[in-house]
Amino acid sequence: MGNEQAKARIAGxxxxxxxxxxQSGVPFFAVFAKALVDTLAPAPDWHVVDVGxxxxxxxxxxxxxxxxxxITAIDLAAPMVQALRADLEARGVTGVDVQVGDVEALNFDDGSADAVTASMVxxxxxxxxxxxxxxxxxxxPGGVLAFSVFAGPDPAWIPVYDAFVPYLPAPVRSGDLSRPSHQDLSSPDDIRQVVEAAGFSGVEVSEVNHDIRFESVEQWHAWSWSIGLRGVWAGMDEPVREQARAAxxxxxxxxxxxxxxxVERFAVRYVRALAAS
Ligand SMILES: C[S@@+](CC[C@H](N)C(=O)[O-])C[C@H]1O[C@@H](n2cnc3c(N)ncnc32)[C@H](O)[C@@H]1O
Structure with missing residues (x-):
């Protein structure tokens, strides 16, 4: 799959x-976001660009x-941008500019941000x-990049994610469904290498285990439709989905x-790096 095709698939x-x-009511992305903001430690007058x-x-x-x-927030998916604008209005948060945009082709001037955040993107x-x-x-120069990525699956949960595999239209390796990953972000050393190669210094990587609690199996199921895993469920025809759901x-x-x-344990790596001058 080419890069543009891969991106169109993600956007879809x-x-x-x-x-x-x-929107499942289970505190999830907000947990990682709070830790990311702690990692960033922003000054009160910063212009922060949040990507994805x-x-x-x-x-x-x-x-x-x-x-x-x-804050300027960008996302590849236009419906996500529309939904975020509505959320901001509903919660009375002002002063945030939300735009459709691609991290790989940022529509901002050179040196225009104090910080960039990217949580699970x-x-x-x-x-x-x-x-x-x-x-x-x-x-x-000296501006801060703060981002988070998953550090790997919860070993106890591998059988859950593997139970999807027989029902998928295309084969997937064991464990791959549990967390999105990227080969160049798979260890602290890999992270340091790819971030430094792109022009950053002072790269710090920390790891935190977050135990996410679900009240019931049904709540886990509802939550699984409220994250990227939704695409896996939605990609199955209904009779197959019913079998997969049972398994x-x-x-x-x-x-x-x-x-x-x-309880599902999410090990997360938080990265802070400075734009080299
Ligand atoms: C797992 S979600 C995380 C959303 C948010 N950061 C949070 O913590 O809740 C990933 C988001 O990144 C967006 N995304 C993926 N690739 C992107 C790209 N190339 N440019 C901008 N956004 C992208 C997706 O549309 C999606 O909304």
Whole structure:
């Protein structure tokens, strides 16, 4: 698959997901966004560009930290942009500019941002090096890039994600469904290498385990439709989906505690780097 085709596929998945994206009521992207904002440690007057903003987990976490600053949020999927604009209005958050945009072709002047944030986005880039160089270009010298990526699957949950595999239209390797990943972001050393090669210095990588709690198997199922995994469910014909649902939820049920709740551990890497001058 070529880069443009890969990007069109990603845009299509998130366009379809936008109306229900991150709306299950389970605190998920907001958890990672808060940790990312802590990693960034913004000054109150910064201009921050949030790339791949989705339904605004980072935007909502950042806004209170920028009383005299501003945020520009961009996303590849137009329906995500429309939904975020509506969310901002509904929550009374002003001073955020939301635009359709591509990390690999940023529509900003050189050196125009104090910081760029990217929460759970960069592993989707077909041209990761190109995207990082774009981010480097729009940052002021010494400006901060802060991003997060998954550090790997929760071993206890591999049987859950593997239970999808027999029902998928195309084969997928064991474990691949559990978390989006990118080969150049798969270890702290890989991360340092690709980020430094794109013109950053002072790269810091930290890792945090977040235990995400679901009240029930049904809540996990509803949540799985509110994230990128939605594309996997939606890609199956209904009779196949019904079989997959039974097999997958059976595995989730095995992980339930006595009160019916279930915990999935998300290991996340947070990266902070400075645009080299
Ligand atoms: C997993 S979601 C994360 C959304 C948000 N950052 C959050 O933490 O909730 C990834 C988002 O990145 C967007 N995206 C993927 N590739 C992109 C690109 N090349 N340029 C801009 N946005 C992109 C998707 O449309 C999607 O909304």
């Amino acid at each position: 998945v998130f366009a379809a997901a936008a109306p229900s994206y991150d 903003s989705g339904r605004g987990a980072v935007v909502f976490a950042l806004a209170p930290h920028l009383p005299t600053g501003r 960069l592993f989707f880039l077909p041209d990761l090096d190109g995207g990082l160089r774009q981010i480097r270009r729009v940052l002021k 997958v939820l059976d595995e989730v049920q095995r992980l339930a505690q006595a009160d019916g709740s279930i």
